[in-house]
Amino acid sequence: xxxxxxxxxxxVAGQPxxxxxxIFNMLTGxxxxxxxxPGVTVEKRTGKYSHNGNSVTLVDLPGxxxxxxxxxxxxxxxxxxxxxxxxCVLDIVDASNLERNxxxxxxxxxxxxxxxxxxxxxxxxxxxxxxxxxxxLSELLGAPVVPxxxxxGKGKQEVKEAIVNTHKNTENGSFRIDYGxxxxxxxxxxxxKLSEDLDISASYPVRWLSVKLMENDSEARRLVEKAVSA
Amino acid sequence: xxxxxxxPGRGCRxxxxxxxxxxxxxxxxxxxxxxxxxxxxxxxxxxDPVDLLIRGYHVSIRHAEAKxxxxxxx
Numbered sequence: 494x495x496x497x498x499x500x501x502x503x504x505v506a507g508q509p510x511x512x513x514x515x516i517f518n519m520l521t522g523x524x525x526x527x528x529x530x531p532g533v534t535v536e537k538r539t540g541k542y543s544h545n546g547n548s549v550t551l552v553d554l555p556g557x558x559x560x561x562x563x564x565x566x567x568x569x570x571x572x573x574x575x576x577x578x579x580x581c582v583l584d585i586v587d588a589s590n591l592e593r594n595x596x597x598x599x600x601x602x603x604x605x606x607x608x609x610x611x612x613x614x615x616x617x618x619x620x621x622x623x624x625x626x627x628x629x630l631s632e633l634l635g636a637p638v639v640p641x642x643x644x645x646g647k648g649k650q651e652v653k654e655a656i657v658n659t660h661k662n663t664e665n666g667s668f669r670i671d672y673g674x675x676x677x678x679x680x681x682x683x684x685x686k687l688s689e690d691l692d693i694s695a696s697y698p699v700r701w702l703s704v705k706l707m708e709n710d711s712e713a714r715r716l717v718e719k720a721v722s723a
Numbered sequence: 724x725x726x727x728x729x730x731p732g733r734g735c736r737x738x739x740x741x742x743x744x745x746x747x748x749x750x751x752x753x754x755x756x757x758x759x760x761x762x763x764x765x766x767x768x769x770x771d772p773v774d775l776l777i778r779g780y781h782v783s784i785r786h787a788e789a790k791x792x793x794x795x796x797x
Contacts, residue, residue, distance in 0.1 A: 558749060558752035558753055559748075559752040561748055561752070563744075563745040563748050563749070564745065590779065590780045591779075592754065592778045592779060593753060593754050593778055593779075593780060596752060596754070
């Protein structure tokens with residue numbers, strides 16, 4: 494179940510040094526340790542706040558460049574998303590480093606949990622002369638995009654509003670990466686096969702699992718092997 | 724040629740990446756894909772690292788890692 498009354502669980506994800514902990518502190522009023530170097534958060538931490546009668550629990554995930562199973566941080570982040578099934582993911586994107594950060598956004602979208610995107614460090618991006626059309630970005634990604642400046646508290650209310658409204662956003666999850674004809678034909682076969690296994694298709698996003706199997710991801714292989722032998 | 728041979732101030736384009744495992748995956752996650760333009764900013768001659776500009780951000784990698792990235796000089 495994604496919704497238990499008005500309790501909302503939000504996973505805060507993002508690449509290292511994108512400002513996850515700063516946004517986490519901004520929203521919860523906590524004073525969790527933040528330092529200006531990557532890898533400060535290696536475990537997940539939780540915090541709470543309420544907004545318009547909704548009780549929101551935030552889980553601050555470790556920073557990862559992607560969601561493979563090569564490093565411990567990536568496995569922690571990924572297992573949480575797959576097994577705990579949060580209501581939504583607050584994806585912290587460093588606006589001054591948009592291209593690299595969007596790679597993780599795509600991976601999060603493949604997992605299929607509704608996204609709210611905080612376009613953080615907008616001031617840094619602007620100072621570098623970057624102009625970002627947030628409406629267009631939101632339209633393309635099929636998810637709300639909120640510009641923020643974490644260390645100045647900018648965008649706080651807007652993020653909170655977007656989080657409680659995630660269930661209203663019917664566009665969410667409409668975005669899909671096209672890997673091209675060669676890969677898509679194989680992906681299609683894998684997706685079909687995996688969908689036929691009810692245990693797998695009920696527990697994991699089939700498209701995501703298919704992509705990971707093609708990458709020869711060891712954890713994805715283990716999940717499928719376990720389900721098949723059960 | 725490989726990325727460790729590019730002089731500071733010169734640009735190159737990634738042809739192939741031969742690093743496997745976790746390092747290879749990490750570099751791919753960070754956008755080290757064939758066809759990507761990279762500028763070498765600094766290169767410590769004796770010890771690591773090599774400072775690069777790729778896709779609008781700076782990253783430093785080891786010489787051993789730069790050696791695993793095949794490039795063409797621009």
